[in-house]
Amino acid sequence: MTLPQTPFYLIDKAALRANMEKVAWLREASGAKALLALKCFATWSVFDFMREFMDGTTSSSLYELRLGHEEFGKETHAYSVAWADHEIDEAVGYADKIIFNSLGQLDRFAGKASGIAAGLRLNPRFSTSGFDLADPARPFSRLGEWDVARLEQALDRISGVMIHYNCENGDFALFDRQLTRIETEFGDILKRLDWVSLGGGIHFTGEGYPLQKLADRLKQFQDRFGVQAFLEPGEASITKTTTLEVSVLDIIDNGKQVAIVDSSTEAHMLDLLIYRESAKLPRRGEHEYQIAGKTCLAGDIFGEARFEQPLQIGDRVSIDDAAGYTMVKKNWFNGVAMPSIAIREEDGSIRTVRSFPYEEYKGSLS
Ligand SMILES: *Cc1c(COP(=O)(O)O)cnc(C)c1O
Helix, strand or coil: CCCCCCCEEEEEHHHHHHHHHHHHHHHHHHCCEEEEECCCCCCHHHHHHHHCCCCEEECCCHHHHHHHHHHHCCEEEEECCCCCCCCHHHHHHHCCEEEECCHHHHHHHCCCCCCCEEEEEECCCCCCCCCHHHCCCCCCCCCCECCHHHHHHHCCCCCEEECCCCCCECCHHHHHHHHHHHHHHHHHHHCCCCEEECCCCECCCCCCCCHHHHHHHHHHHHHHHCCEEEECCCHHHHCCCEEEEEEEEEEEECCCEEEEECCCHHHHCHHHHHCCCCCECCECCCEEEEEECCCCCCCCEEEEEEECCCCCCCCEEEEECCCCCCHHHCCCHHHCCCCEEEEECCCCCEEEEECCCHHHHHHCCC
């Protein structure tokens, strides 16, 4: 078996199956449907595999919508913060449901979407995000309608709402309390709908999450309001399935042992910089190194790692959790070689599904 040249993202299908089996169990036990959120993960070469466990996809743009329609199939939800006039007919052609972000967009486009189900984004004005940048309930948020009078104006034209307010929420008690708040504040509206999407951000594939409680709570919610619930797991679908594999190019001692690798935070794991996090690196052994990228950015640092043996030039380092919001954000900053994409099959064999030669770099601009 020939491994690709580093850097490459490595998707582990056995780990993906473990997540997918939880998703499938939850659908079965709760009656809720599960759609993959493509803004988190759009590596379509594993869609054939994921399709058996999920109901379809949801999107945040015309291109994500088209990809979901073409490569995943099944049920396809179309959402966008704002559709353009030139996009709407094509979007309606791919979608089973279209979800508008504002009453203004619904007014503008509901006529064009009359052949498919329409919905509106409801913003409950609270969320579980502790990070302002990613908080849909931040002050003056543009994400969805919250005013009950405005929501009521939409009711003759929509059959459902989408409420996305969780963010990596692994706390079932918090989910339960917040859903109760939604039931209390918006119950009169929910009763008049056919479907409610509760969005993504519920970390139900995590270790020890009380899946049975979540299933029961979702069932109760659906029974109470007579709606079909949808979940839109992004991160939960692919968490802990993928690594970024890199090689050590140089080791510098500046009072600290710094290992420079053939990758970059900004180009290949951008969220580390945005959310000021450290990469998940090996941390066993006595030998400490700062793992740093090869771009000119002074702060291109993955984080601190420890190894059993001293690192040598050419050693491979494996960086965890490289699927969600990572592969979708890779870019050509500094012209650093773009990681190939490889899949570890369940029999252990590794298959390279995509590599990005110089022509791809050149072709990304003109
Ligand atoms: C980002 C997003 C998701 C996926 O969120 P995760 O935290 O990755 O599960 C789902 N629905 C909507 C509307 C989103 O914006």
